[in-house]
Amino acid sequence: MSTTQSERLRELLEPLVTSQGLDLEEIAVDSVGRKRVLRVVVDSDTGADLDAVADVSRALSAKLDETNAMGDDAYDLEVGTPGAERPLSEHRHFVRATDRLVKFQLAEGGEVTARILAVDEEGIDVEVPGVKGRKATTRRLGFPEIVKARVQVEFNRKDKKDMKEEEEA
Template sequence: MSTNQSERLRGLLEPLVASSQLDLEEIELSRAGRRRVLRIVVDSDDGVELDTCAELSRSLSEKLDETDAMGEDEYVLEVSSPGADRPLTEHRHYVRATGRLVKFKLTAEAGADELIARILEVDDEGLDLEVPGVKGRKPTARRIAFAEIDKARVEIEFNRKDKKEEEA
């Protein structure tokens, strides 16, 4: 998708997404045979429920049909949440991952190590982490700056308690 079309679609759709108290994470336009597929990825601090995606899909579809943003060709609109394995790239992604186990690939300047740790706290400069202990050792605290992170992705934990379960 051209940058110009991407910016145009973002400008058109972002206000509708924001009005649903969601963040527009990604817009992707691709081909599937003769049709085009417009994928919209949204998220929020509380996650995104299926019903919210469905309601938003209807609103976005109406808006796109009112304009010529997609041209005359047929297209399929998909609205979804980012999924558990999406890369953490924005400050808000790290805030939302607080309490989660994350796999970090650090920059060459930081030693280019891989690190798996739980995010305890996020501020403007970086992250306070808890590195799990190995072979019965106690967990250790570690601080990393955002500039030291090359890549980061949430690790799936099958026995992790959800925030909602802890509050109950």
């Protein structure tokens, strides 16, 4: 049974990332010109701040040097967090995206952009924004219905405090 370099690196590095209180979301080895780049993406339920990323980066670097897992050729190690428009693929990703606006591509062929209200083992409850003065509606999406899901960036989003103040005015 053959394993890829990424799978071997995941086996080596995931326990170290987990011991730092983070989840190993992604690992990839890419060639950029003559150089290799090991990209490691980490996250947690509360997010990973710069200090946590720096700490795990140092720990991963030491482990890679100690084990020579990347071989003798030069490489760059890049450790970061998922981007703002991260794809959601695991249950924990949907939980972390609660209260965020997400664009869903559905198995039945359509797509819907909605805010995640709640997540359980079978699926998610979402709020679909109203269009042209209509009120928002809620909808249930089962995980088997979702082909792709990606968090959307919101520049003008009002937080809960602003919405409450508007309602009281």
